[in-house]
Amino acid sequence: MEELTQEEWVSQLENDDNAVILDVRTDAEVAEGKIPNALHIDIHKGQGFIDEVEALDKNKNYYVYCRSGARSGKACEIMEEMGFDNAYNLLGGMLEWEGDIE
Incomplete structure (x- = not known):
């Protein structure tokens, strides 16, 4: 797992044609x-998370975030243990996010 600042995360994400943004927060x-x-x-x-993640394409690059960066x-x-090679954690999560929100 690589932990990225918001600037690094956004910069890397913008130049990644194989990217998937993953939000692991509550509904x-x-x-x-x-x-x-x-x-x-x-x-x-829990297991539902594991099951849904297992269905994802392990060849993609995952940019993962939560509220503060801990859960992500x-x-x-967890994703690395499941065989995902590229999972990037957003340090500071949504608390420090300054980009667009929908």
């Missing part, structure tokens, strides 16, 4: 707004 948090085009899989779903860091660790 209630997502209802308050999310990064555009983000796929939502709540890490609190854990999600990146």
